[in-house]
Structure formats: C-alpha cells, structure tokens
Amino acid sequence: MGFENFGTVSFTAEAKAADFITYLEAGKVMATRCRKCGVSYFPPRMDCPRCLSSDVEWFEIKGDGKLISYTVVNYGPTGFENDAPYILALGEFDGGVQIFACLSRDIEQKDIQIGMGLVVSPVKLPDNRIAYEFKKG
Amino acid sequence: MPERNVCIIAGGMSKWGVREASIIDMAQEAAKECFDDIPALKRKDIDGLLFASSYCGRRSFQVNIAPVVAERIGIKPTSMCTRVDTLCAGGSSGIILATGLIKSGIADVVMIAGGEKLYTPQRWETYYSELASIDHDWDGAQGMGLPPPYFSMTAQEHMKRYGTTKEQLWAVSVKNRRNGSTNPKGHFQKAVTIEEVMASRVIVPPLSLYDCCPITDGCAAVILTYAEKARELTDRPLVYIRGSAQAALHSMSINWPGEHLADWLHMRTAAKRAYEMGRVGPEDIDVAMTHDCFTISEIVEMEELGFCKKGEGGPFVESGQSDFGGKVPVNTDGGLLSCGHPFGATGIRQAREILQQLQGRAIRQVEGAEIGLTHNLSGLNVEHTILIYGREP
Numbered sequence: 414m415g416f417e418n419f420g421t422v423s424f425t426a427e428a429k430a431a432d433f434i435t436y437l438e439a440g441k442v443m444a445t446r447c448r449k450c451g452v453s454y455f456p457p458r459m460d461c462p463r464c465l466s467s468d469v470e471w472f473e474i475k476g477d478g479k480l481i482s483y484t485v486v487n488y489g490p491t492g493f494e495n496d497a498p499y500i501l502a503l504g505e506f507d508g509g510v511q512i513f514a515c516l517s518r519d520i521e522q523k524d525i526q527i528g529m530g531l532v533v534s535p536v537k538l539p540d541n542r543i544a545y546e547f548k549k550g
Numbered sequence: 551m552p553e554r555n556v557c558i559i560a561g562g563m564s565k566w567g568v569r570e571a572s573i574i575d576m577a578q579e580a581a582k583e584c585f586d587d588i589p590a591l592k593r594k595d596i597d598g599l600l601f602a603s604s605y606c607g608r609r610s611f612q613v614n615i616a617p618v619v620a621e622r623i624g625i626k627p628t629s630m631c632t633r634v635d636t637l638c639a640g641g642s643s644g645i646i647l648a649t650g651l652i653k654s655g656i657a658d659v660v661m662i663a664g665g666e667k668l669y670t671p672q673r674w675e676t677y678y679s680e681l682a683s684i685d686h687d688w689d690g691a692q693g694m695g696l697p698p699p700y701f702s703m704t705a706q707e708h709m710k711r712y713g714t715t716k717e718q719l720w721a722v723s724v725k726n727r728r729n730g731s732t733n734p735k736g737h738f739q740k741a742v743t744i745e746e747v748m749a750s751r752v753i754v755p756p757l758s759l760y761d762c763c764p765i766t767d768g769c770a771a772v773i774l775t776y777a778e779k780a781r782e783l784t785d786r787p788l789v790y791i792r793g794s795a796q797a798a799l800h801s802m803s804i805n806w807p808g809e810h811l812a813d814w815l816h817m818r819t820a821a822k823r824a825y826e827m828g829r830v831g832p833e834d835i836d837v838a839m840t841h842d843c844f845t846i847s848e849i850v851e852m853e854e855l856g857f858c859k860k861g862e863g864g865p866f867v868e869s870g871q872s873d874f875g876g877k878v879p880v881n882t883d884g885g886l887l888s889c890g891h892p893f894g895a896t897g898i899r900q901a902r903e904i905l906q907q908l909q910g911r912a913i914r915q916v917e918g919a920e921i922g923l924t925h926n927l928s929g930l931n932v933e934h935t936i937l938i939y940g941r942e943p
C-alpha cells in the first residue's frame with residue numbers, strides 16, 4: 414500500500430514515505446524528524462535534506478496551527494474541475510512546520526481570518542481516496 | 551587560450567498567440583528570423599543548439615526535441631545539441647549555459663531556441679501538466695497547479711503589509727499592454743485602459759483577467775558567439791553577456807526562504823550575484839525585462855532588484871518610474887502580459903529585446919541604453935534567473 418489512493422489526483426504509487434498513508438488511514442497526519450540534526454519535515458522526508466542522514470522518526474502533527482495565507486481556486490487543474498471553487502491554505506504548526514492543504518468545506522469563506530487556529534486531519538474523498546485537510550482549531 | 555568574452559549577435563521570434571502550427575513549425579519561423587538578423591553568419595558555422603522547452607514531452611509528444619529542431623532549421627551541431635528545462639526560465643538557462651560553453655571553448659557559435667505548443671485539441675492536458683510543474687506528489691495532489699491562486703496569496707500579502715492597491719497592480723497591466731501594442735510578434739497588439747482592466751472578470755481575488763499573462767503558443771531564438779567572431783560578423787555595436795545568476799533555495803511548500811510570501815530572498819540572492827559578476831548595480835540598469843507573469847510579480851521584482859525600496863513597488867510603478875521617461879523602463883516590448891508566455895521561449899524573447907535596445911534598434915527605443923537586465927521566475931516561485939547585458943564586456 415502506497416500513494417495510489419492519495420489526494421484527488423496522485424502520481425506516485427511507491428515512495429519511501431508510504432507509512433504516511435498507513436498513519437493517515439489510522440487517523441493521524443504525520444511528519445518526520447531527523448534524529449541526527451533534529452530538523453522536522455512536512456511533507457515527510459525519509460532522508461534528511463540537511464545532513465543526508467536516513468535516521469528519521471515519525472511524529473504526529475497535533476494541536477493548533479495558525480492560518481498564514483489562503484486562496485480561492487475558481488478554475489481547477491485537470492481532475493479538480495468539479496471541486497472548484499475550493500480554498501487552498503498555508504498553515505504553520507509546532508516547530509515551524511508549514512503545511513499546504515485544502516480548507517474544509519465546513520468553513521465558510523466569511524469566517525476565514527488570517528491567524529485563525531487550524532488543525533490538520535485526514536479526509537475521505539470519493540472513490541475510496543484519502544487526503545488531509547484543515548479544520549477550524 | 552585566454553578567456554573569451556561572449557556576445558549575443560542575433561534574435562528572432564515566431565508570431566506568438568493561438569497558433570495553427572506545431573512547435574517545430576514555430577521553431578523554424580523563429581530561427582529564420584534569427585538567421586536573417588545576422589546575414590554574414592553562415593548556418594554551417596553554428597556548432598551548438600540548446601532548445602528550451604518544458605511541455606514538449608507531453609503537449610507535443612516530442613522528447614529529445616533538439617536534434618529534430620536542428621534538422622528542420624538546417625543546422626548540423628557538432629559541439630552540443632540538447633534540450634533545457636527550467637520551465638519559465640528555460641531560455642535564460644540556455645543563454646547562461648551557452649555562455650559557459652563558448653567561454654570555455656567547448657562551443658564557438660550557439661543558437662539558443664525554445665518555446666511551447668500549448669493549444670492542442672486535448673486542452674485538458676495543459677491543465678493536467680500544470681500539476682507536474684510543482685512537487686506533484688504533495689502539493690499537486692492538493693489541487694495546486696495553475697498559478698493564479700498562488701500569486702493571489704503574494705498579492706494579498708503585499709497589499710496587507712505595504713498598502714499596495716489594485717490601481718497599482720492595474721498600472722503594470724496598462725503600461726505593458728501599451729508597450730506591446732506596437733510589437734507585431736506578441737500575443738496582443740491592443741492597449742487597454744484602466745477602466746477596461748477594472749471591469750475585467752475576477753480570476754482569483756485580487757487578480758483579474760488583465761493581471762494575468764495568457765496561455766500562448768510561440769518560439770524564439772538568439773545566437774551567441776565570442777567577441778572576435780562577433781566583430782567579423784556585424785557592424786552593429788556588440789552586446790556582451792556581463793553577468794548571470796540562478797538561485798533555487800526551496801521547494802514550493804517547504805523551506806520558503808523569505809520572511810513572508812511577498813519577500814523573495816531567492817530573487818535578491820540571484821540579483822546580488824548577477825550584479826557582482828556584471829560589475830554594476832541597480833542604478834546602472836538602463837532597461838529591464840522582468841517576469842510579469844502577474845502584475846504583482848513585476849511590483850515585487852522592482853523591489854528585489856533594488857530599483858526601489860522594499861514595499862515601495864506599488865508607488866514606483868504607479869508614478870511611471872518603470873515606464874519610458876522614468877527611472878528604468880521595464881518590459882518595453884510588452885512583457886509576458888502582452889506578448890504571452892510560451893515558457894521556454896520567454897527568456898529568449900527578453901534577450902532579443904535587450905539586444906535590440908542596446909543596439910539602438912528596438913521598436914520602442916530607450917534612448918542611449920547601454921546596460922540591460924533580464925529576469926525570470928520559474929514554477930510557483932521556486933527559482934529566479936537573472937542576466938546582465940552591456941555594450942562593454
């Protein structure tokens with residue numbers, strides 16, 4: 414099991430970070446941390462770009478993040494035409510980890526405020542696909 | 551062998567726009583205009599070809615395109631014949647690489663051509679390929695891909711921090727469409743008024759239709775050689791490549807290098823290196839071609855190039871400082887907003903305009919221009935590429 418059912422349109426089935434999907438199906442959004450130099454990564458990296466060590470550990474992204482920026486996609490790329498309009502957002506979490514994800518459709522556009530609290534959680538998509546999204550913190 | 555100085559000696563473009571022609575047809579048109587620009591050069595003397603294109607593999611179903619182009623334009627490269635892919639900066643990458651090849655003696659006379667064919671019967675493919683222009687496994691899977699939503703975040707950030715207004719964004723569009731109105735090769739030849747821009751449909755707030763460059767088919771070509779050879783071939787003033795830089799400091803959603811989305815440290819990094827290599831500063835630039843994929847891009851670029859202070863890009867463009875008669879005329883041929891943006895061709899189009907400006911033969915001439923600059927950002931702002939040209943080496 415790898416990335417074949419990840420996101421609305423995915424490309425790579427096999428990748429070293431495949432455990433990310435196992436965690437996601439178990440309800441957890443995970444990042445990695447390099448055991449050698451301590452840097453955290455999202456998207457998760459199984460080999461540290463900073464020190465090139467492969468000794469990395471998984472950790473769950475828990476608790477409140479905050480909304481840094483967002484944008485409305487009125488015209489989606491191929492595969493996302495029927496999803497538009499949707500909102501893409503950039504959030505910052507513990508340890509300075511930044512995540513780029515869709516904002517849950519439960520959040521109305523008038524209620525969005527830069528700096529508002531966010532949590533990131535798994536979301537089931539049609540056709541048995543899975544991704545992560547932001548909800549209100 | 552002493553180190554050679556490298557000159558740009560000729561430039562050409564196909565007609566850009568929505569074309570009923572293949573990428574190879576358009577490469578041929580661009581190359582022909584380029585050969586005609588330097589009649590003393592024999593095609594057999596061109597020993598290298600670099601072809602810049604990012605989408606040719608998918609949209610034209612043509613990989614290893616450089617030898618195909620070489621055959622169609624009647625040249626027989628013997629030093630180097632290859633494709634370059636840096637998305638929106640591919641053409642500029644080709645010019646930097648060719649400069650190194652010629653300086654080192656690996657090549658003597660190199661054509662840098664490039665372009666894209668984006669309008670095909672399978673239009674969905676263009677919007678699908680956009681997902682491949684970023685880290686597709688992660689950001690693409692979330693539905694990021696087409697550039698307007700990303701640059702709308704940059705615009706929002708710049709407006710919030712520095713008080714930049716929509717009127718200032720629109721001033722860029724009005725200027726570049728006016729400059730492009732007399733450029734027969736560009737996508738559009740129609741100037742627009744601020745009222746028309748204001749009334750255009752919203753793409754992603756705060757960006758409207760005229761804040762965004764169009765999707766365009768087209769090719770362009772230039773020729774580079776060493777100074778002694780250039781002197782044999784032309785009586786025109788020589789135009790030297792004085793400096794260059796290309797900076798890539800992060801991937802889209804990870805490790806953003808700036809303090810915020812309107813702070814482009816990677817562009818400042820490239821500008822510093824290019825200025826140092828060119829032995830010039832921002833105050834020396836007489837004419838600049840910067841990457842106006844969106845109106846907000848040109849505003850941020852004025853700041854990061856040092857033409858004005860950080861945060862003052864809006865008033866700088868609104869007061870005409872980037873127009874003829876201002877501090878530094880920018881995008882004198884219409885830029886991406888008027889010419890369009892067939893990715894691999896854009897840096898080459900910019901180089902062609904700078905060549906004509908520094909030789910005093912541009913359609914809209916900046917009087918006495920001696921030092922010019924070109925700039926590209928590529929992908930969703932992951933890389934910046936800058937070249938500096940001058941009448942002296």
Ligand SMILES: [Zn+2]
Pocket residue numbers: 447448449450451452461462463464465466
């Ligand atoms: Zn490390």
